[in-house]
Amino acid sequence: MKALEDKILKEGTVLPGNVLKVGSFLNQQMDSDFIMDIGREIARLYEGERVTRILTVESSGIAIAVAAGIALHVPSVFAKKHKSANMPKEVYTAPVYSYTHKETYEIAVAKEYIGKGDKVLIVDDFLANGNAVRGLIGIIEKAGADLAGCAIAIEKGFQGAGDELRAQGIRVDSLAIVDSMDESGVIFRAQ
């Protein structure tokens, strides 16, 4: 998605520790029209796939998951990172290790919101080491649902998880793939 690459080049900042900061438009401040464009692009990629549900993980994936849900007219569900008082007891869970926070947390989705017969599209803002996506795939498997694929805004291609998932036969569509980045700039993979 050329518009996303242009936006990253214009507004993104590379920070130490392989962090690509895109908070101005994607995941802290959301550029509403642009988020909806991303949702429509995801819908275009999966429009023939009979997706019944979109699944993401809180918090930064929610905006584009909602936009994709609006564009595809299917419900979106987000996995919670901590069990809360309002969380139904009947949940599917998976452990996820966060390199950002250097800890393992649990993600959980209520069993009532995903199940057999569902065809689930995973949506997230970033794919880096793939841990969040693998956790979500684990929940989809536990629920007996089918995986339609993974639609990602920005894949850090140099971390390899996207290609590992593809090698396993999982459909991964990333709207921008960063092959390398440093303070001097960002280089995208041709798609």
Next chain:
Amino acid sequence: MKALEDKILKEGTVLPGNVLKVGSFLNQQMDSDFIMDIGREIARLYEGERVTRILTVESSGIAIAVAAGIALHVPSVFAKKHKSANMPKEVYTAPVYSYTHKETYEIAVAKEYIGKGDKVLIVDDFLANGNAVRGLIGIIEKAGADLAGCAIAIEKGFQGAGDELRAQGIRVDSLAIVDSMDESGVIFRAQ
């Protein structure tokens, strides 16, 4: 908003501890078309107000904040509940006490995403004791921005915070106000 009251009556569940569970359509699983209807209704209420930014707090407010942002064509920003590694150092913060989790946490918004000249609309899924909204108002004041008002999906009217805010001259629009609720049902305030 009659459609929201109907949806609460049809799909909502009252749980012990004054919890109104609406996870099937509003804040865990999001009914995309309905979330967009809520966004359009919020946009209709504030269309003449020259709102420049929408502000919410992670996670459950993000979906309707994004929908309202899409409908109003203005960016939405969410306050984070914990400072994270990717969070700019320059943040406005406010303490918020959570009755659900029985603890005080800090919410934070990067200074670059809110400032003088902004007219900010607070959006959230619930207004109960008002602590989250008061925290967000505190951040808007620290930023020197103006408050357009608070657009809430569901106000728990019996907890009083909405009327307290109105008595202080703050505009609060709640699409459904619950005046009382128990296992036998939910009663809405006429609006």
